Amino acid sequence: MSRIPIADLLSNYENQFEEIKSVLGALSHDKRLQIMLSLLTGEKSFRELKKEIKLEKTALASHLTQMISVQLILKPAYNTYSLHADGERFLRVIEQAFRQSDLRIKKDKEKMETRQFSEKFAGQFFGYDESSQ
């Protein structure tokens, strides 16, 4: 990933909070993310998406409109939807950032068992009396 100078990064963000918010808003919904993931495999018709994502007609239409407005997806032909290059870029960046995040590593570390020995195992070393178990 290319390195952007911090000063540029800050000024870019500060001037574009609203735009960034609208893209993040469009991304932060599980159904919309599902639609984008589905379109990663190629363009789909409205009917195909409706069946796959299991949404009512109006709800699906509303999600599609929101995503088109921020250029996450395209409507290249009547009743046909595809992922915009921007949409694919955002998905890839999110996936990469999520996969490499310290939080996920921390959660994996938390899966490490914090427990004492079982009495049976401890008994090998520390002379537990069978009758006391």
Added chain:
Amino acid sequence: MLEPQIIKDKQIKLLGCVFFGNPFHEAKEWSYKNEIGNLWIRFMKLSKKYANFLEKLSSSSTLGYELHLEPADYHKTNRYYVMVGLEIRDSEEVPLEFFTKSLPRTDYIEFTTQMEKKREQGAYVYQEWMPQKGIAQRYPFILQRYDPNRYRGLEDPSSEIDWLIPIQRNNPRRANFE
């Protein structure tokens, strides 16, 4: 027996040989002829072969470590992990026959037992001293450490073994290892 010492925030890295299974098929516990004894023999042979490597990597080439790690299904299988070897500073690249292990950074208690009283002294620390101090074992492993200056073999009742147990506060109000 000296009072156990608390070692704060320590990360131990080991290099050595690994066994998984029931280590007492060949012979009973505390015997040179069981699978752990065989593991030490294998490690010692490899240590001679790679003496220069170990000299560079190990933090103290004279102290031997024995790690016992209890997996969650031990109660069903009677099988567990044993690693024998040395503490190392760095584990970038090691000879193929060796394994390395970076144990989680944690506090430990360290204490020493005499060979002839190891069970009673260990039981005192594990069953009495630790609960009294409000501390509990943190991870299901234990380390035995053998210092050749004090460990003179299993048959010598005055031989000493050092033990390291990873710990955590059981009850922060009672824990006094600040």
